[in-house]
Amino acid sequence: MTSISLAYCPITVDDVDAAILFYRDGLGLEIVNDVAYDGHRWVSFGFPGQPGLSAVVSDPTAGRSPEDGDALQRLVVKGSGPGPYVFTSDDLDATFERLRASGAEVLQEPIEQGWGAKDCAFRDPAGNHIRINQG
Numbered sequence: 001m002t003s004i005s006l007a008y009c010p011i012t013v014d015d016v017d018a019a020i021l022f023y024r025d026g027l028g029l030e031i032v033n034d035v036a037y038d039g040h041r042w043v044s045f046g047f048p049g050q051p052g053l054s055a056v057v058s059d060p061t062a063g064r065s066p067e068d069g070d071a072l073q074r075l076v077v078k079g080s081g082p083g084p085y086v087f088t089s090d091d092l093d094a095t096f097e098r099l100r101a102s103g104a105e106v107l108q109e110p111i112e113q114g115w116g117a118k119d120c121a122f123r124d125p126a127g128n129h130i131r132i133n134q135g
Contacts, residue, residue: 008044008054011085011128012076016041018125019057026099027087029055055085077127084121085128088135095132096120110134 013019020043023029029045032054040062044054060076061069075081089095096110099122107121107129118134 008056011055011057012060012072013057013126016043022124026102026104081128083129084131086131088133090135092134
C-alpha cells in the first residue's frame, strides 16, 4: 500500500510577527522557513519529532484574491475561521501556562472532558481557535 502523510497545515493570520510569538514562543514550535514574496510572508513552523510536517502562517491574501482574503479575514476575526486547529502536548499544564504567560487569550483552562481527553483552548493573535490535547 502507498504511504501518505500530511505535509503542512495553512493558518491565516493578520500579523505574521504576532503569530511568530504565539506559535514559536507560546507553543514551542520552531521556525523552519520564513519566505517573503510579492508583498506577502509565509512562516513555516516545524514540530519536534515530526519531520516533514509544518504549520504555515500567512496573511489572508497570500495566494488568494483580495476578495477571498478579505472574506477569510472576516471569518477568522469573528472566530468562525477554518479551525479549530488541534495540537497535542505531552505536558498540557506546562503548555497552557506558557501560552497564558505570553498573553494569549484563554478560551478554556485545562479540564477533563466527558469523552476522556484533557484539553484547553486559546485564540491566537489573529483570532484562530486553537485547542491543545494532553498527549
